[in-house]
Amino acid sequence: xxxxxxxxxxxxxxxxxxxxxxxxxxxxxxxxxxxxxxxxxxxxxxxxxxxxxxxxxxxxxxxxxxxxxxxxxxxxxxxxxxxxxxxxxxxxxxxxxxxxxxxxxxxxxx
Numbered sequence: 001x002x003x004x005x006x007x008x009x010x011x012x013x014x015x016x017x018x019x020x021x022x023x024x025x026x027x028x029x030x031x032x033x034x035x036x037x038x039x040x041x042x043x044x045x046x047x048x049x050x051x052x053x054x055x056x057x058x059x060x061x062x063x064x065x066x067x068x069x070x071x072x073x074x075x076x077x078x079x080x081x082x083x084x085x086x087x088x089x090x091x092x093x094x095x096x097x098x099x100x101x102x103x104x105x106x107x108x109x110x
Contacts, residue, residue, distance in 0.1 A: 013069065029066070036062070036070045041079055041107060050083070050104035054096035071105060080105045 013033055015026035029036075043059050044051050051059070057067045074080040082091045082103045093101040 013073075033070070033073075036066065037074055040067065040070050041074055044080060044105055045107040050092065050106040052094050052096055052102040052104055054098075054102055055094075056105070058097070075105075079108055081108050082106070 013026040013029050016022035039060055040056055040062075043056060047055075053068060053071055056062075056071060057064055060067060062070075071080065083106055084090065085092055092104040094104055096102045
């Protein structure tokens with residue numbers, strides 16, 4: 001798998017401006033971001049029918065906040081996408097563990 005260089009947001013994970021705790025959390029996760037993105041992208045690439053964010057969390061065991069942020073970054077990098085069902089015209093969705101429908105994430109073909 002190709003190495004995914006972390007270059008969004010000026011090289012620092014997003015955080016709440018003027019919040020010292022948020023800034024500290026962003027700095028703490030910074031060395032791990034590339035590996036976490038690669039881990040998530042890898043599990044999505046191996047899923048022929050895509051994965052919901054909930055399924056990604058369940059498979060990787062990552063906390064919601066960590067997983068959600070990395071999935072968002074992969075979307076911004078153009079490495080993940082949602083797809084529209086041609087019959088209905090809406091994004092593919094599946095139930096989460098709580099029973100609510102969630103969009104399915106797919107890896108972009110490279």
